[in-house]
Amino acid sequence: MHPAPSVIIFTTLSGLGFGLLFFLGLGQPAVTGTVAFVFYAIAFGLACGGLLASTFHLGHPERAWRAFTQWKTSWLSREGVCAVGALTVMGLYALGAIFMDSHWTLLGWIGAALSLATVFTTSMIYTQLKTIPRWNMELTPAVFLSFSLAGGALLAGAETAAPWLLAIAGAVQLAYWAKGDKALETSGTDIGTATGLGDRGAVRAFEPPHTGSNYLLREFVHVVGRKHAQKLRMIAFVLGFALPLLLILTPVEGVVIKHVFAALAVLSHLAGVATSRWLFFAQAEHVVGLYYGKR
Amino acid sequence: MTQLPNSTDRKMGLVIDLDTCVGCHACVISCKGWNTENYGAPLSDQDPYGSDPSGTFLNRVHSYEVQPTPCSSQPAPAAQLVHFPKSCLHCEDAPCVTVCPTGASYKRVEDGIVLVNEDHCIGCGLCAWSCPYGARELDLAEGVMKKCTLCVDRIYNENLPEVDRVPSCVRTCPAGARHFGDLGDPDSDVSKLVAERGGMDLMPEMGTKPVNKYLPPRPKDTIEEEIDILAPLLAPVAEEPQGFMGWLDKALDKLPGGAH
Numbered sequence: 001m002h003p004a005p006s007v008i009i010f011t012t013l014s015g016l017g018f019g020l021l022f023f024l025g026l027g028q029p030a031v032t033g034t035v036a037f038v039f040y041a042i043a044f045g046l047a048c049g050g051l052l053a054s055t056f057h058l059g060h061p062e063r064a065w066r067a068f069t070q071w072k073t074s075w076l077s078r079e080g081v082c083a084v085g086a087l088t089v090m091g092l093y094a095l096g097a098i099f100m101d102s103h104w105t106l107l108g109w110i111g112a113a114l115s116l117a118t119v120f121t122t123s124m125i126y127t128q129l130k131t132i133p134r135w136n137m138e139l140t141p142a143v144f145l146s147f148s149l150a151g152g153a154l155l156a157g158a159e160t161a162a163p164w165l166l167a168i169a170g171a172v173q174l175a176y177w178a179k180g181d182k183a184l185e186t187s188g189t190d191i192g193t194a195t196g197l198g199d200r201g202a203v204r205a206f207e208p209p210h211t212g213s214n215y216l217l218r219e220f221v222h223v224v225g226r227k228h229a230q231k232l233r234m235i236a237f238v239l240g241f242a243l244p245l246l247l248i249l250t251p252v253e254g255v256v257i258k259h260v261f262a263a264l265a266v267l268s269h270l271a272g273v274a275t276s277r278w279l280f281f282a283q284a285e286h287v288v289g290l291y292y293g294k295r
Numbered sequence: 296m297t298q299l300p301n302s303t304d305r306k307m308g309l310v311i312d313l314d315t316c317v318g319c320h321a322c323v324i325s326c327k328g329w330n331t332e333n334y335g336a337p338l339s340d341q342d343p344y345g346s347d348p349s350g351t352f353l354n355r356v357h358s359y360e361v362q363p364t365p366c367s368s369q370p371a372p373a374a375q376l377v378h379f380p381k382s383c384l385h386c387e388d389a390p391c392v393t394v395c396p397t398g399a400s401y402k403r404v405e406d407g408i409v410l411v412n413e414d415h416c417i418g419c420g421l422c423a424w425s426c427p428y429g430a431r432e433l434d435l436a437e438g439v440m441k442k443c444t445l446c447v448d449r450i451y452n453e454n455l456p457e458v459d460r461v462p463s464c465v466r467t468c469p470a471g472a473r474h475f476g477d478l479g480d481p482d483s484d485v486s487k488l489v490a491e492r493g494g495m496d497l498m499p500e501m502g503t504k505p506v507n508k509y510l511p512p513r514p515k516d517t518i519e520e521e522i523d524i525l526a527p528l529l530a531p532v533a534e535e536p537q538g539f540m541g542w543l544d545k546a547l548d549k550l551p552g553g554a555h
């Protein structure tokens with residue numbers, strides 16, 4: 001799949017933003033006033049910035065409101081509904097925390113649930129696609145949810161939860177890569193089933209339909225970036241999980257140095273998750289590539 | 296609504312004969328021509344006369360080589376070239392319809408044709424992601440999704456002579472490799488053709504239940520042994536020259552240094 005920057009920025013930032021909103025909704029940290037304003041500004045900035053970025057790849061962004069109508073069948077529509085719901089509920093909750101010095105617990109829980117639901121619906125947009133075996137696995141929602149929770153815990157400064165959630169996210173990432181590498185082979189789809197000619201002999205793409213490129217090849221067959229996949233996996237794993245874990249577990253004295261370490265952990269995690277998300281797209285093989293003898 | 300209908304009154308679709316297709320791409324061109332001038336946004340080209348031309352097509356013809364595995368009866372089987380036109384299969388369980396967030400993609404109850412309402416399409420591309428067959432292409436000029444309409448503006452068009460009320464690709468095919476009809480009616484010509492020739496689905500494991508069927512190439516004639524039918528005509532008629540040529544041959548041989 002073509003790793004479109006808009007979609008990578010969207011899933012990375014909004015995943016982190018909704019993860020932070022989840023923890024804020026649960027009252028962790030139970031901040032009020034100016035401190036609360038800073039926390040909510042970061043959370044809303046990430047979540048909304050991501051959502052805005054996602055509209056950049058649309059052919060007609062001005063019609064985006066129509067995407068709220070088909071929640072009965074479409075995960076993309078459900079994501080839109082959940083995102084607006086989560087941002088509205090958490091916006092009200094934030095008003096209470098910032099201006100009224102109060103935490104409306106029930107509202108916070110609903111907001112936290114909706115935030116997590118938004119991340120889950122995002123992951124299901126990819127998971128539902130049988131055409132991309134590497135995404136069509138139970139581990140895909142696990143990747144999105146565990147990354148979002150780990151990032152949210154880091155940003156929220158949840159000192160007890162963050163190391164565990166980072167470790168879990170790292171393990172899920174490794175499992176996803178291991179299983180994903182075999183996904184296309186085990187899916188049973190190959191050029192033989194694609195053409196229906198497989199039982200007659202070995203099928204080889206002899207001539208493509210056109211000499212140039214087209215939308216299908218640009219969108220679905222991205223081979224160039226896979227060259228450095230193994231190195232990028234190492235970078236994603238170290239930056240995303242190992243280094244942040246080391247940074248937050250290192251015992252340090254003083255508030256300032258502690259905040260510097262926490263900030264470094266967040267930045268490292270962000271860079272790691274963005275790299276992992278780039279690989280998520282660049283390494284995904286769409287079965288339509290088989291018609292072109294590519295993958 | 297992007298919910299699929301439980302059933303459709305008819306299942307209009309194409310039957311493509313892989314045995315007959317000669318790979319001339321006439322269907323590709325006639326499709327592009329008709330659908331650029333008629334239903335919905337035109338099918339645009341990008342850099343059409345430049346160094347990197349590309350464009351939106353609703354029908355494309357691939358060519359595949361099939362190399363049979365050697366067996367005792369065929370120790371060195373000949374490879375077969377199969378031309379393979381591919382367009383929307385108007386699936387019964389069309390994943391492109393249910394993933395659409397806006398309701399722009401829909402499957403018609405009356406004939407099962409899958410269409411895009413281009414005024415509602417936001418161009419997110421998710422329907423193209425969900426299609427295993429590469430049947431949908433986002434038009435870069437219009438920013439909306441384009442796909443085969445089964446020439447919905449021809450097949451019911453009473454302004455056209457009756458013979459033209461079939462999809463443009465079917466009308467154009469010079470080899471008669473494309474057939475159009477109701478695949479939901481077991482007595483229709485196309486259904487009989489599919490039954491007789493063992494029509495098949497593409498990627499049945501995807502669970503899309505395509506309406507369009509492909510007729511597999513017939514087995515190749517077996518070649519018993521190499522017979523060169525021209526050999527008797529090309530063989531020399533007389534090994535030894537006769538008459539004047541014979542005398543000349545002998546005379547020249549007798550000259551010093553002439554005979555070998």
